Amino acid sequence: MTDNRPVYLNLIKIRLPLAGIVSFAHRISGVLLFLFLPFSVYLLDLSVQSAESFASVEQLLNQPLMLAVQILVLWSITHHFFAGIRFLLIDAEIGVEKSQARFGAWLVFIAEAIAMLLIIIGVCS
């Protein structure tokens, strides 16, 4: 094997199909959830220690920066949740065929958008 084969990996020019975007986003959201894990445990600890520390968690989460972080966590969970269910179904040989796989990818994005909207409305009201 010679090493001077033409390698063309211009990331901007690679157009991922929708199923590829779901897959890549599944990975990104998984890594984000891992990174948020220790901080989530810290908040859990604070939330049960005392009424005062519970209030400090509420205060902390209401800061503008933390609201943005929570949106990111919410997206990570909902995307990982629905894309994960899609992968489980594909393992069970449901939705493997190309057009179905594409439809499933659409469903993941629609479901996560609706779920995020409902949860944000539910939490705020």
Added chain:
Amino acid sequence: MSLYVLEGLRPWVIQRVSAVYIVLFIIFATYSYFTADTIAYEAWKGWLYNPFNTTVTGIFVIAVLFHAWIGMRDVVLDYVHNIMLRIFIFGVFVGVLIGSGLWVFRILLLSVVA
């Protein structure tokens, strides 16, 4: 089926079994949140330290730790090719996961001790 095949299949199975449990727990937790009368300190503590909820949350944490370990391991195997760097990152991840796990179990068991 040789043992070698089982070695590769086991993480695959753990990843999917934990995924199913996590899905069920998230549905249960979301339902609990939206059907709760109030989101306040006493009510939240009451929910978490209800024996059933403590148990299913504990199992959820174990499922998440295994799920996160296999997922992060796969990511590292795909992108990090230097063996020493790999081992180092694996060590950090295992430390973070076991540390987080022990911390949650300390929180969950406080009610039993107290």
